[in-house]
Amino acid sequence: MDATTASHLQELRRGTVVLGCLVRLREPDYGYALLESLNRIGITVDANTLYPLLRRLEKQGLLTSEWNTDEARPRKFYRTSPAGEQLAGVLTADWKHIDRALARLTSGEGS
Template sequence: MNTDDPDITAGHLQELRRGTVVLAALVVLREPGYGYALLESLTDQGFAVDANTLYPLLRRLEKQGLLTSEWNTEEARPRKFYRTSEEGTRLAHDLMTDWRRLDQHLRALTEETS
């Protein structure tokens, strides 16, 4: 197997990033925001995510009770605003705690092998 194969690398990078986008969305949406603004914010912060991935993710997180939403119809174009729920805030905290633990262990592993 050739580990220099860009398709293999891209697939593994996609897997690695998938969970981080969930965590990033929960963190960013502690303040209410709509989908496109979230997409821009995540992109600006280095979380490259496609709109075709983000919008279904938002609906799934809402269905799971991790986000709440409401429509803003005061503007010419109605927008659905999302906000992290209390349950989503707890999950984000738990995920960050585990992320930090994993990062610490990975750093230790890479120092041992260097």
């Protein structure tokens, strides 16, 4: 993939990672597990983006967190807050709206 394509893809996907996290974290989980599962289902994100993003979403009150110290390595478990749930709804609606608009464009209805 050439650099131009890569940078445009990155732009396009930026917002989807936020939506992916908010929806996926309805079930509490920790950073690395979230990273793996998002990448497994096809929402590509790298660790350097995800970890700071989780921190930012928590600061904005969209995620809540809790330390789990049951295992040898303490892990921070994130969960989508009510505000995060609401944002996920708005983002999903917008995503579908854009999808429909693009579909109309491709089928030629829009022109």
